[in-house]
Amino acid sequence: MGKFYTPKSKQRDDRYLVSVEQYKQYHRDGFLIVRGLLDSSQVAELYELAEEKRLSQLDPSKQADKNNSDPLKEEFAAATRIHMLSRVNAAAERGMLNPRIIDVTEALIGPDVYALQSMLFLNPPGKGGQGWHQDSCYIRTHPDTLVGAWIALEEVDEENGCLWVVPGSNHEPVYPPEGMGGGNVHALDAFADLHGVENVSHLDDQVNTLSKVVESYPPPIPVPMSAGDVLFFDSHLFHRSYPNRTTDRYRRAYVCHYCNARSSVPWDHDGFEGDSGNYRQILARGCTTHPYAEPAFGTEVYLTDEEEASGSVAMMGMDNGMMMPMGMKKE
Known part of the structure; x- marks a missing residue:
């Protein structure tokens, strides 16, 4: 017999409950801003981590390489962005597995959530x-x-480089960059007119040909935010940021990625693109039939107790000849 799947997480006093309007807005526009989702102590821990890394790793003497065709390589070389601290730092893991962030993620794409990446x-x-x-x-x-x-x-x-988004562009397919390997989001040859793009992520719109698709939309909008605000955004959404134009301000942010834990993930960040990298991803909420990792630093996660949340499903006949499911307790 099949099983009912009734996901149920442990209750908490500070659980964030997503409204129906927020859910609709996210799926309509491709993004949702939750103001003040993190409290001051949670922000302070991540800010202190950012300061520690800034003081220990960032070399302000490094100048832009004008001959570099890939601006992201310069950013990595200058240590202005650091990937996967969550695998080596307890504070970074706590930030990625913050239960209020997972609360929102669970409502938007759950109920089962993998935590994949931190930046x-x-x-x-x-x-x-x-x-x-x-x-x-x-x-x-x-x-x-x-x-x-x-x-x-x-x-x-x-001024210091907020995100810009194109509302509604989450309904676009993913435009495959020319020459990028590692598989595709969509089935090959499923579209009649899905064209490839070049130099995705490049700051110059004349070089980054995805900007031509962006031009078919109303003007993009900026997303100003305060400390503790969290922007959730769909992975198809067109978005970007500009360089920090100030002379005396940084723009410190912590960005994490998640997916439904029923998805196969042929990625583990460390250059692996194979059958499955699921065993490297932390199960942050719910349950899954895929392999998964546990938090390396013991951060608490709230998983579904399958014995309590499911039972057998049988079918019973109705007087009109139709069939309907009938819940039966597992003995």
């Missing part, structure tokens, strides 16, 4: 920024359920 952005004056792109171009999941959570660690505005 710490510093964006000092004159640096940072990333051209138009779609996150599912880089992290593929099957089914395609990827979502990002962008956590502001300080005031973020147009």
Whole structure:
């Protein structure tokens, strides 16, 4: 017999409950801003981590390489963005597995949630920024359920490099960059007119051909945020940021990615693109039939107790000849 699946997480006093309007807005526009989702102590821990990394890793003497065709390589070289701190740092793991962030993620794409990736952005004056792109171009999941959570660690505005988004572009397919390997989001040859794009993420719109698709929409909008605000955004959403134009402000942010834990993930961040990288992904909420990792630093997660949340399903006949499911307790 089949089973009912009635997901149920442990209750908490500070659980964030998503409204129906928020759910609708996210799926309509491709993003949702939850103001003040993280409290001051949670923001402070991540901000202190950002400061520690800034002081120990960032070399302000490094200048832009004008001959570099890939601006992201410069950002990595200058250590203005640091990937996967959650695998080596307890505070970073706590940030990625913050239960209130998972509460929202669970409502939007759950009930089962993998925590996949963490990125710490510093964006000092004159640096940072990333051209138009779609996150599912880089992290593929099957089914395609990827979502990002962008956590502001300080005031973020147009001057120091806030995100810009194209509302409604989440309904677009993922435009495959020419020459990028590692599989596709969509079935090959499923579209009659899905064309490839070049130089995705490049800051120059004349070079980044995804900008031509962006031009078919109303003007993009900026997303100013305050410390503790979290922007959740669909992985198909066109989004970008510009370099920090200030002379005395940073733009510190912590960005994490999640997907439904029923998805296969042929990715583990460390260069592996194979049958499955699921065993490297932390199960943050619900349950899954795939392999998964546990938090390396013991951060608490709230998983579904399958024995309590499911039972057998049988079918019973009705007087009109139709069949309906009938719940039966497992003995």
